[in-house]
Amino acid sequence: MKIFKRIALFCAVILIVSCDNNQSLQEYYVDNQGDKEFVAVDVPTSLFANTETLSANQKKTLETVKKINILAIPKKEENQTKIDAEKTKITNILKDEKYQLLMKYGGGKSKMAVYFTGTDEAVDEIIVYGEDEKKGMGIARVLGDNMNPSDILQLVRSLQKGDIDMDGLEGISKMFASDKL
Template sequence: MKMSIKFVFTLFCLSLVLVSCKDENSIQTYFVDHQELPEFTSFDVSAKLVDFSNANLTEEEKDAYESIRKLDILAYRVNDKNKDKYQLELNKAKTVLNNKKYEELMEFKDNGVNVKISTIGDNDTVDEFLVLASSKEVGFTVIRVLGDDMKPEELIKLTNKLQNADVDQGQLNNLMDFFK
């Protein structure tokens, strides 16, 4: 009798753990569920894609650069045959980014591209940036910028230095070729 009570209790606890770990509206789940689908392409990009050695960075900018670990990119290309599915998939991505654990940082439109940036972290530091960029003509891209204690204001300053940095074009060309 004791054995069956222990077994049932253990099974119940295990079930709770497994059910609570599955978050259908997490960006990680979205990436895993979509990265192998034929309309999508995905890339894992090292933060070292950009070489700032010639950019003359301040200590704060160096710290900002070193706080970034990697970028995960998931892209969907729209064409005449999948326009209805494009809107459905875009709505799924938007639903994920509307999850309450992601805090919206900003949303804007530039040259027909809608961009939404959300974060995971506290008020001063961020562990993950989520970017959703979409265009009816091209498709959409979800970018996860993963790091440790990233500071948004320092990363913005760092982007100004990109014009003086060397970028590994090989990894970026794969993404650009996908949208052609």
């Protein structure tokens, strides 16, 4: 009987030591999608791409992007405590070494940071995390396979020139601006 207790205790210790208590970004999304404080949106790339105006290289780049997940908490007077708690959770998740900081922007009342996972040549996920004292906070994940950072940058430049049709995302942006949330 003592040997059984020792084996059980040993297995329990191994199980506790091997468990990773750090929440992943995917787990964070899953845990909060049903929370009424959050706005959660999954956006397929086909929703915003006017592929007729894209070059062959831009189309190829867009094909490496599977979808975009957005999770945000619009600012309301009564939810500041929730926003502060969620900002802390996301900051802790993004401290994991698998999330590599690409750039930070802003300061004071508005901040944004861009992270990626994968390698410099083959990015699997781009994470855009932003917070604003007046608007709230949000995180977007651009999910794909072997996305090339320089090609994604070129695609973003096309967006700025108007080559990509953003009308499909207009409804999403209205959700974040709405006072009715």
